[in-house]
Amino acid sequence: MLEGHVAYVLTHETDEYLLWNPLTGQCYKQFDSFCPLQSVDCLFDDGNVWFNIQQNNTPMAVYFDYSKESFWKQLFPRNFQGAQTQSIQPEEIIYSDTNKSMVDDLKNRIERTLKCKIMEWRPKQPTRWNRQCTCILRQILPQLELDAGSFVSSEEESEFERLLQFYWIAGFAMQMPYTDVQSVIDAVYQTGIHASEFPQTEFSLAVYIHPYPNNVLSVWVYLASLTRKQ
Known part of the structure; x- marks a missing residue:
C-alpha cells in the first residue's frame, strides 16, 4: 500500500x-x-x-x-x-486533560499565519476578507467535528442563503491531526483556493481545534473564496 x-x-x-x-x-x-x-x-x-x-x-x-x-x-x-x-x-x-488555553493560542496562531500566507501567495492581487462568511464558518466547524445531525443549523443556513444571493462561493473544510503548523500551511496551499485571479474575489478563513486528552488535537480549516455576482 x-x-x-x-x-x-x-x-x-x-x-x-x-x-x-x-x-x-x-x-x-x-x-x-x-x-x-x-x-x-x-x-x-x-x-x-x-x-x-x-x-x-x-x-x-x-x-x-x-x-x-x-x-x-x-x-x-x-x-x-x-x-x-x-x-x-x-x-x-493515564490520560491527562489538554490545556484549553494552549489550544486557543494555537488556533489563533494558525489562523493568523494562514492569513499572512494567503496574502503572501497572492503578491499581484489584493486579498480581501469577508467577515460575515467567516463568522458562519466558525459556527460550522465545531459541528463537523462532533458529527452533528445536520450540516448547518437553520439560522446558519439562512445566513448562507443571503450570502449566495450576492456571491458565488467555493471552498470546503479540511480536517487533519495536528503535528505542526507547517503541515497545516501545506494542506491549505494544496487546495489552490488562494489562486483565484478575479480582482473582486474575497476570502473567508476559519480555524477550529478540538482537543482530546493527552494533547491530541483535531484541526479543522475552512477556506472559501467569494466572487460577487454581476
Missing part, C-alpha cells in the same frame, strides 16, 4: 470485520473498496502469530478465521509454553 508495510488493528463487531488505521483512527469495513490496505499477510495477538496461506491476500477476499488451518499457519503450536515475555505497554494508561 502507499503507506508501506503497516500494521492495522482488526476487530470483529456485529458479524463483520473492521480494519482500523491506528495512526489516524480511520475505520474501514472489510469489503470497503476505499480501504488503503492492499494485502493481509499475517495476524497476531498477545499469544501467537498466524501467516496467511490463502491464495488471495486482499482484505476483501481474506477469510479471517485463523482457526482454519487450511487458511492460516500458526507460528507457535497450541501447547507451546515458552517464556512469557513482558508487554512493552504499561498496565495502566
Whole structure:
C-alpha cells in the first residue's frame, strides 16, 4: 500500500470485520473498496502469530478465521509454553486533560499565519476578507467535528442563503491531526483556493481545534473564496 508495510488493528463487531488505521483512527469495513490496505499477510495477538496461506491476500477476499488451518499457519503450536515475555505497554494508561488555553493560542496562531500566507501567495492581487462568511464558518466547524445531525443549523443556513444571493462561493473544510503548523500551511496551499485571479474575489478563513486528552488535537480549516455576482 502507499503507506508501506503497516500494521492495522482488526476487530470483529456485529458479524463483520473492521480494519482500523491506528495512526489516524480511520475505520474501514472489510469489503470497503476505499480501504488503503492492499494485502493481509499475517495476524497476531498477545499469544501467537498466524501467516496467511490463502491464495488471495486482499482484505476483501481474506477469510479471517485463523482457526482454519487450511487458511492460516500458526507460528507457535497450541501447547507451546515458552517464556512469557513482558508487554512493552504499561498496565495502566493515564490520560491527562489538554490545556484549553494552549489550544486557543494555537488556533489563533494558525489562523493568523494562514492569513499572512494567503496574502503572501497572492503578491499581484489584493486579498480581501469577508467577515460575515467567516463568522458562519466558525459556527460550522465545531459541528463537523462532533458529527452533528445536520450540516448547518437553520439560522446558519439562512445566513448562507443571503450570502449566495450576492456571491458565488467555493471552498470546503479540511480536517487533519495536528503535528505542526507547517503541515497545516501545506494542506491549505494544496487546495489552490488562494489562486483565484478575479480582482473582486474575497476570502473567508476559519480555524477550529478540538482537543482530546493527552494533547491530541483535531484541526479543522475552512477556506472559501467569494466572487460577487454581476
